[in-house]
Amino acid sequence: MNEQSCPEFTGLELSPRKVDYLKFILEKGGTVKTTEISSSLKVxxxxxxxxxxxLAGAGYLNHVPYKGVDLTELGEVYAEFLVRRHRILSLLLTHYGLSTEEACSEVSRLEAFVSRDAVNKICSAMGHPMVGVCGEITHEKCFHEEHHS
Amino acid sequence: MNEQSCPEFTGLELSPRKVDYLKFILEKGGTVKTTEISSSLKVxxxxxxxxxxxLAGAGYLNHVPYKGVDLTELGEVYAEFLVRRHRILSLLLTHYGLSTEEACSEVSRLEAFVSRDAVNKICSAMGHPMVGVCGEITHEKCFHEEHHS
DNA sequence: CAAAAATTTGGGTATACTCCAAAAATAAGC
DNA sequence: GCTTATTTTTGGAGTATACCCAAATTTTTG
Structure with missing residues (x-):
């Protein structure tokens, strides 16, 4: 036990805003255009x-200039973590009297600073919940980390 | 119910680093010298x-040049909130499998982005715990907010 | 294919946080 | 009490994040 979980990433690699971009691109799916992102993130x-x-330079996105972006393999794995982190933390806060909206907006502010290790521990302690307050929670990576070796 | 709690501050007024300064100054107590802070925060x-x-300009500190700083009334109230926030959140995380050290360092990264409203709700839901993982938790403001009007 | 729309580039602003070097003030030693 | 040593502050500068505007470029459309 305590093999430190898979050290591919800590969850602290991206700035708060970049987290928003990646989450949006994953949830939108497929190739995403600059305008869609801009209007959604209001920038x-x-x-x-x-x-x-x-984000493309850091390996998370494929960027075809003037055409749009889509997630690389790394970007997809990472963005799935980001969405899972958001949902786990939001669910957690709703257990302490915060409404769904409050929990989500609170988490949006702080999520970029929560490590993957912490998320995985919280996830385990909560019994790997499948239903979050703002969407389904997927556990691919989470289960793998808990069960192998 | 729902009188929005006392709106003196949201808890989001200070940047992460300024939170560190204020917490240190409160915990040190009295007049604090520049050097003490520098060596503690390693800057x-x-x-x-x-x-x-x-921080003095924003009203949290009295700064006598070359002599040191001490908390204003606002600074004291605020710093007490900051310390309480840190302890409530740290205690919370230890309920999810994080060690004291992990919880504290995790919270140190994100605490500046957790609102006072959220802290008060979490505090209530936990039953106003008196003992945290990194020090006693004081509830002056917390109780007042819960009981008046 | 020309006009319209989307995208990118170049240039600039603002905040947070940091360090170094030099000036200023206080504290200590003799 | 005055000179040296220490502390603190000031001035100058750099990095990172995040944002906007205007102009140039590319794609799309009528």
């Missing part, structure tokens, strides 16, 4: 364009 | 000096 398209470039 | 004294000035 200027030029801001989106630059951020997308940075 | 250059010039950084401390500037940050102290900003």
């Amino acid at each position: 200027d398209p030029s801001t989106t364009s630059k951020t997308l470039n940075e | 250059d004294p010039s950084t401390t000096s500037k940050t102290l000035n900003e």
